[in-house]
Amino acid sequence: MFERVKEGLQAAIRKLIEKDVVDEAAIKEFVRDIQRELLQADVNVKIVFDLSKSIESKLLTERTKSGVSLKERAITLLYDEMVKIMGNEAKIEPPQDKLYVILLVGIQGSGKTTFAAKLAKYFTKKGYKVGLICADIYRPGAYEQLKTLGDSVSTEVFWEKINDAVKIANDGKGYFVSKGKNLIIVDTAGRHKEERSLLDEMRRMEESISPDLTLLVIDGTIGQQAYNQALAFAKTTKVGGLVVTKLDGTAKGGGALTAAAATGSKILFVSNGERVDDIEEFSPTRFAGRILGMGDIKGLIEKVKLAEAEIDQATAKRMASGKMNIYDFEVQLEQMGKLGPLQKIVEMLPGLPRVEEEQLGKVERNMKKWKAIMKSMTKGEKLDPNIIGASRIRRIARGAGVTEKDVKEMLNAFEQMKKIMKSAKKLRFNKDILKQLQGVGTS
Ligand SMILES: Nc1nc2c(ncn2[C@@H]2O[C@H](COP(=O)(O)OP(=O)(O)OP(=O)(O)O)[C@@H](O)[C@H]2O)c(=O)[nH]1
Ligand SMILES: [Mg+2]
Known part of the structure; x- marks a missing residue:
């Protein structure tokens, strides 16, 4: 993922390093190259502007230092800024000896149901006893979809044919507790047009089942809109972390990653494919390092x-x-x-x-x-x-x-x-x- 921005940024860095002297023109060119690449990855214009201004002014004031250290400095500055705009490091480590409930929320088609199965596999591999609940009463075939996915990751799925998503979630919780599960993932409905009623339902759900973590799932292809979406959910529910999906083959991924983090929520996972194994813990430092091609x-x-x-x-x-x-x-x-x-x-x-x-x-x-x-x-x-x-x-x-x-x-x-x-x-x-x-x- 992000092959294009990766290539672009690395080319910009290479160009700078191959320069004999890092003069003002070279610094400006470097900054312009970076701006262009980040904008192409759909990173917000203001974020790109702030980031490049900060790098430029620091490099210009430090210009007196030797050429090589200035090149190094340019790379570290870029790296640091990129980490900053993607939010801080975060990780979830649910206790194994207690019940832990994760509520997945997000608008229609963002990838909640797919991600529920991915997460189930992820935690099962770590030794948790996982149960999945289908608390979606809107989407036709929602249970069948989750059931198929659940089967593929050998995880039981709870569902009831009733017209009350909150009750399904609660009943499911009770059921899985009686079955000795210690990690429950609740998949919910997503609606496109009635965002308000969706948010209300999620708030009621949260109040009733009191999850340990509410994860907001955001479609990575929507780019900068991610900011408003994350903000809307964060205002209504207790979003404890973000998941950015569909980062495979999107040129707009930079928008979702940076915009989402701008709401102050931490990105915990990214997903880059439809298969149940396409899930990755997100680390801004590792990610920036990979994009800039520098390992550590x-x-x-x-x-x-x-x-x-x-x-x-x-x-x-x-x-x-x-x-x-x-x-x-x-x-x-x-x-x-x-x-x-x-x-x-x-x-x-x-x-x-x-x-x-x-x-x-x-x-x-x-x-x-x-x-x-x-x-x-x-x-x-x-x-x-x-x-x-x-x-x-x-x-x-x-x-x-x-x-x-x-x-x-x-x-x-x-x-x-x-x-x-x-x-x-x-x-x-x-x-x-x-x-x-x-x-x-x-x-
Ligand atoms: N390429 C790609 N496709 C994905 C990814 N995650 C989910 N999808 C696809 O996106 C579509 C929607 O995914 P769902 O998991 O059904 O989304 P949802 O949020 O549960 O949707 P609703 O239940 O309608 O709200 C499906 O076709 C998935 O296969 C991803 O990381 N990459
Ligand atoms: Mg779904």
Whole structure:
């Protein structure tokens, strides 16, 4: 889901990261790109405007900092803002030793009945004893629909052929308690035209059965209208959480996710398909991370900072002046190792040159070889690699169990890294280093 906005935002980030300098024009372009993508995902205009203004003004005031950290900053700012507009993290964990009743409300066709079955399966898997109640007396065949779905997830469905939805819900509750169930999901009716009477019925239902949680189900394809719908329900009933459905194949999903959260209610689940397994706990941070393609970018940035901090000032100065030795090279490789597998890093940092997995594999295999080669070097050689001639190369290769070509390649990589270090104003793991390594890996 959200493939388009995902691609668009990642392209915007890549464009920024590939810039040599992050000047005012680059920041403005980045912000414009983001605006366009979010608007296309149907995120509310005002939300998009506020979000981009905030990112822009922060980046413009922080422009004096080094280019790379500004790029990082741009990504974290975007990530933080996206998390913010989707509301905070929330989760439901009903107690297992007590009865817990969930009331599903929402307008016609929003996906309540389908979601009831999904939720039943979700909780059954977690070990709850689940019962479903069909408290919909309006929709023809409402019971049959839920019964079929209930059967498919091996969950019993309660229903009565009477003209009182509140009574059905209450009777069902009593029935399931007597059957030892500890989690009851009540599916209700949805009506399109008479929203007022629907809201009234839901309020009466709530008062009578006092659910532990009222979940409002919103159709994700309605985009920004989600805001008014969520607000109307939140005013009448005790909406404790939101469910946004039909996020599969809609370009408007961003509207529902952000508009719904804007009402102050937390999105607990999203659903992206008609099958009973198409249910997902919603986490704004995970979601934003996925959209921006960064896995856990915060963790990564922390690690990068940690790695940076580990180079002491004296070493940094020496390397920057071009006096790097093999020990320093070892430390650099070590730090890259700490960042985790290269493929992961590349995924986490959008904008790094796109690299084939195979190429990265080569780099990683090389790293292993290089470590062996470095082990086979003497202290003198490490401090001054210039003394390494053909006979030393032969000896080192034999000691490390590699070919002489491998040793030459490693020395080559070292020379390249030395050059980069000399030119880099600030020492860090950056795309230049990775590019160099790629080159070495494929040679
Ligand atoms: N593509 C897609 N379709 C969905 C999803 N959830 C529900 N649907 C479909 O949407 C239609 C309406 O779903 P229902 O679960 O019957 O909706 P409802 O809220 O119970 O509707 P009423 O009972 O009439 O108020 C059905 O055809 C579902 O299969 C989803 O996440 N993705
Ligand atoms: Mg229904």
